[in-house]
Amino acid sequence: MRDQTARNRVVVIGAGIAGLTSALTLAARGFDVTVLERAAAPGGKMREVAIGPARIDSGPTVFTMRWVFEELFAGIGLNFSDHVRLRPLSVLARHAWDDTQHLDLFADEARSADAIGAFAGAAEAKRYRQFCADSRRIYEILEKPFLRATAPSLPKLATAGGIGGLIELRKIRPFTTMWKALGDYFHDPRMRQLFGRYATYCGSSPFDAPATLMLVAHVEHEGVWIIEGGMHALAQALADCATRFGATIRYQQSVREVMVSGGRASGVILDSGERIEAHSVIVNADVGALPAGLFGEAVRTAANPLAPRLRSLSAVTWSMVAKTRGFPLCRHSVFFSRDYSREFAEIFGRGEVPTEPTVYVCAQDRVDDEARLGASGEEELLVLINAPPVGDRKSFDQGEVARAAERAFGVLQRCGLRVDIDQSKTRVTTPADFNRLFPATGGALISTSNSSSPLAPSRASSSTRSC
Known part of the structure; x- marks a missing residue:
């Protein structure tokens, strides 16, 4: 007989940030959540490397869009700042082309404009101001229908507001490459190179990625923070809060197979042979792990392979x-x-x-x-x-x-x-x-490049097909 408690149980494979976020949200809603992580600590790609007593952030190092976590914590009755301490940066980044050509970008747009003016001339500073205004507008257009959407798509964005939606679509320049668009703003090749680097934040080449990625400039102007204790402290805070709400996190546990019954996931089998029945299974791994057969033949067709x-x-x-x-x-x-x-x-x-x-x-x-x-x-x-x-x-x-x-x-x-x-x-x-x-990735840090997508950042669906 099927374990009756499994009706309320969710198994999360992987204690990366998405897996921990899922576990925290579901545990706060009363679900029986078990997280299975093959590493010895939470974080996934938000990893740290130990060298003697030093603990070095060796995955993501830039924290932006703090509102995502503030809303997550507020939605379950917690205050994000009680669990994660942030310190804002005034210098976003220092850039160098050789031993004499250096340029700082600042959180304050006016300071950046002054620095660019001194570095590349007043006309370039003026064009930078226009670039900031347009990147802000791209962000505002995309925030609700794309950044916050469960399943964003170009057709949905275009049709959401009728004629107005088509006009807004034109403003984000979805079919222009980032490199070409930057050439419309910056005449100094160093400035074009500097802002083209934002494409790499999403794992892409600025020569192929869509101009919509210019929105990253606005995201950084909204704030870049340091997490006290390192980026890994965010993962640990999510894990601690999830366990406070009753989630169980088991480290150094590898999942061999996702079980399927009636066309849907029904639990997992660990490498040890242990079986854990569940109502639902969340796989917080690269989407390619499923079609690669890393979680068994029964779920191989639940997602498409990534070329x-x-x-x-x-x-x-x-x-x-x-x-x-x-x-x-x-x-x-x-x-x-x-x-x-x-x-x-x-x-x-x-x-x-x-x-x-x-x-x-x-x-x-x-x-x-x-x-x-x-x-x-x-x-x-x-x-x-x-x-x-x-x-x-x-x-x-x-x-x-x-x-x-x-x-x-x-x-x-x-x-x-x-x-x-x-x-x-x-x-x-x-x-x-x-x-x-992170198997089945080839080492890709973000899974999918945005080079083939007219919207950015593109991402796989959060749900799979029936098995």
């Missing part, structure tokens, strides 16, 4: 504790390649790590220009370059990693930053490593 060419960017990252000198790092710093089009052609066209990559550095002991370094002078860093999502077919051996490091840290050196690398305090993650951590 490798549609995968988002992957990365090579260096989580490290090191001394730095030369360049004045702030929390977020970006060091640009000298040939942006070549960089993305090599990643998406040839499936190779760029010859000269753009390098992102998150200096996690710094807030704006304030450095909180220890007596040793070392600091916690995440160094990242974009890479192709080929981790399921390329091993990234020591030679490949060494070449990537030479290229990445060569760019930093060209821009004036010296990093004293101690290999014993450095952990490298390649696309192959990301694919092992």
Whole structure:
């Protein structure tokens, strides 16, 4: 006989942010929730890497749109700020093209305009103001019918407001590439490159992604925060609140199979052979894990496979504790390649790590220009370059990693930053490593690239077909 308690039970596979959010919401509504996570801690891609006593954010490092979590917590009677402490940044990012060309963007639009004026001229600053106004308008148009929608689509957006909806659709320039649209605003190629980087936030190339991704500029102007205790503290807060409402989170538990009965999920079987019956199963894994058969044959057809060419960017990252000198790092710093089009052609066209990559550095002991370094002078860093999502077919051996490091840290050196690398305090993650951590992705960090989608950020449906 079927376990009667299973009628109210939901099994969540994966304690990533989406899985934890689902668990928290359902547990607060009275469901019997069990979360199964194969890692030893929550967070999923919001991961941290331990190097001695240091805990380095080695996944997402930028926290925006805090209202998403404020609404989530308020909806279950909690105050988000009671559980997660935030500190706003005034310097959004510091950008460098070489050892003399540096530009800061600020949370304050006027300060950014002044900085751009000093860097690229008054006309460029004026065009920046127009860019900000238009990116704000794109965000406002897309917020309700797309960003907040359960199943967003271009036809729904176009028809939601009749003729008005079609007019609004034209304003977001859905069929213009981001790179082309940026050329209408910025005449200085450095500015076009700087704002084109926002496409990579969604795993895409600015040369292929839609112009709607300009809305990221507005999102950042609405606020960028540091989470006290690191980004992983957000995952831990979600997990703690979920358990407070009665959810059970079991770590180091791998699911072998999703059981199916009557055309719908009915529970899971763990690698240990343990069976857990349930009314519903939420799979917080990459959508490709289902058609890849990672959760059994019965659910293989519940979602469509994702063609490798549609995968988002992957990365090579260096989580490290090191001394730095030369360049004045702030929390977020970006060091640009000298040939942006070549960089993305090599990643998406040839499936190779760029010859000269753009390098992102998150200096996690710094807030704006304030450095909180220890007596040793070392600091916690995440160094990242974009890479192709080929981790399921390329091993990234020591030679490949060494070449990537030479290229990445060569760019930093060209821009004036010296990093004293101690290999014993450095952990490298390649696309192959990301694919092992998050199977069926090839190492793609966001799953789907937006290059083929006229709206951004595109995402898979939250529900699957019947099995």
